[in-house]
Every structure is written in C-alpha cells, then in structure tokens.
Amino acid sequence: QVQLQESGPGLVKPSQTLSLTCTVSGGSISSGSSYWNWIRQPAGKGLEWIGRIYTSDSTNYTPSLKSRVTMSLDTSTNQFSLRLSSVTAADTAVYYCARASPRYWFDSWGQGTLVTVSS
Amino acid sequence: NFMLTQPHSVSESPGKTITISCTRSSGSIASNYVQWYQQRPGSGPTTVIYDDDQRPSGVPDRFSGSIDSSSNSASLIISGLQTEDEADYYCQSYDSGNSDVVFGGGTKLTVV
Numbered sequence: 242q243v244q245l246q247e248s249g250p251g252l253v254k255p256s257q258t259l260s261l262t263c264t265v266s267g268g269s270i271s272s273g274s275s276y277w278n279w280i281r282q283p284a285g286k287g288l289e290w291i292g293r294i295y296t297s298d299s300t301n302y303t304p305s306l307k308s309r310v311t312m313s314l315d316t317s318t319n320q321f322s323l324r325l326s327s328v329t330a331a332d333t334a335v336y337y338c339a340r341a342s343p344r345y346w347f348d349s350w351g352q353g354t355l356v357t358v359s360s
Numbered sequence: 361n362f363m364l365t366q367p368h369s370v371s372e373s374p375g376k377t378i379t380i381s382c383t384r385s386s387g388s389i390a391s392n393y394v395q396w397y398q399q400r401p402g403s404g405p406t407t408v409i410y411d412d413d414q415r416p417s418g419v420p421d422r423f424s425g426s427i428d429s430s431s432n433s434a435s436l437i438i439s440g441l442q443t444e445d446e447a448d449y450y451c452q453s454y455d456s457g458n459s460d461v462v463f464g465g466g467t468k469l470t471v472v
Contacts, residue, residue, distance in 0.1 A: 278461075288397075288405065288450055290461035301459045304361075337404055344393050345454040345461055346410040353404050 243268040245338050245351035253332075253358050259325040263338030263351060264318075271296075271316045276341040279312065279323045281334040282353070289334075293341060294321055328358045362386045364451050364464035371470040376441050380467045382451035383433040392454040394434040396425055399448045399466075408449075409436060438469075446471045 249261035263277070270277065279291040292302035294312040302310045311324040325332060336356055340349040363385040372378045382394065394412050397405035407416050409425035412434065427434045434453075438445055451464040
C-alpha cells in the first residue's frame with residue numbers, strides 16, 4: 242500500500258514562493274502508470290486540483306494557477322515537489338499530495354499540510 | 361470548462377437510503393469517469409466510488425454509484441445509513457478539453 246506524506250513550511254509571506262515536498266513510500270515514484278498530484282482545500286471550502294506530474298518533463302496544471310505553478314520529480318529520493326510563486330492570502334489552504342490513475346482516480350492521499358500565507 | 365453541481369447538504373435518518381447528485385453543466389457526464397470521495401472532519405479524502413460505479417476494496421457495498429445521461433448527472437447512493445457515514449462527499453471528473461480536473465462543491469451528509 243503506497244503512502245504519501247507532505248512536508249514544508251507552514252507559514253509563507255505574501256509575494257514569496259510556497260514550496261512543498263511529498264515523500265512516497267511503499268512504491269516507486271517512477272514505476273507503472275501512476276500520476277503524482279497536488280490538491281488544495283481552503284478552510285471550510287472544497288477541493289481544488291493544482292496539477293500533476295508523470296515524468297520529469299510531463300506535467301499538467303490547472304489553467305487558473307498555471308502561470309505560478311512548477312512541479313518536479315526526484316526519483317532518487319522518491320519524492321515530488323510543488324512550487325507556487327507570488328502567493329497571496331488566497332493561497333492559504335491545506336495542501337494534499339495524491340497518487341492518481343491515468344483516468345484521474347485519486348486512490349492514495351497524504352494527510353495534508355496547512356500552509357498559511359501571512360506577513 | 362464544465363462545473364459539477366452538488367446539493368450543499370442532505371440529511372437522513374439511520375437505516376435509510378440517500379442519494380447525492382452531481383450534475384455536469386456542459387458536455388456529457390458519460391464522457392469522463394466520475395469518482396466520489398468521502399471526507400470526515402479533520403481528515404483527508406478517501407475514495408468510496410471510482411470509474412462511475414466501482415467500489416475500492418474495503419468500502420462497504422452500502423455505497424454505490426451510477427450515471428444518468430438523461431439528467432447528465434452522477435449519483436452516489438448510500439443505503440442502510442450509519443452515523444459513521446456523516447461526512448462531506450465530493451464528486452470529481454476530468455475535463456478533456458483543457459486537461460483539467462473538476463471537483464464538485466461538496467455535499468455535507470448529516471445522519472440524525
């Protein structure tokens with residue numbers, strides 16, 4: 242059973258870059274047809290997909306965040322990462338990493354990490 | 361981009377059956393698979409239905425899913441409601457047109 246765990250700063254200043262890492266255990270990040278995703282959820286609100294990475298040069302980002310998002314993959318550490326630039330208070334949310342099938346079924350989720358954007 | 365619309369909240373008594381709808385605003389509901397996630401307070405989402413009507417191992421058969429092309433909607437049906445079913449439920453699909461994942465706004469289920 243694959244497990245995912247998010248890590249990173251819980252507090253980011255406005256206009257700076259949010260950086261999070263997801264560590265995958267119980268399976269290889271470079272195996273099979275798994276896609277590695279980031280999803281966020283502001284307090285009291287619904288889920289928002291941020292994007293996914295398949296290989297180091299294969300990414301898809303949601304159009305509304307595409308200009309500010311970068312995802313990367315590190316097969317040597319079995320981790321993948323999210324960078325979100327020029328953050329504002331609207332980016333305050335619980336951020337989840339998740340594994341998905343090619344048909345976008347998110348079958349494994351991390352526990353989530355709260356990131357607050359505040360000075 | 362299409363939207364998935366869910367009722368904001370539903371409520372039913374233990375032992376009863378409830379249906380939560382998820383209506384696609386444009387394009388066919390059958391174009392892309394629909395998933396359903398359960399999220400209990402303070403926890404991350406878990407899958408209860410994937411690929412329209414498939415149940416992951418470990419999910420009780422009280423949970424079932426379907427799609428209806430006539431209403432362009434998907435449904436999550438929970439029978440024999442239990443208090444532990446109280447949670448937020450989200451439907452989710454994929455927009456092939458712009459390679460975007462779409463979540464419904466979520467439905468809060470109360471079992472009283």
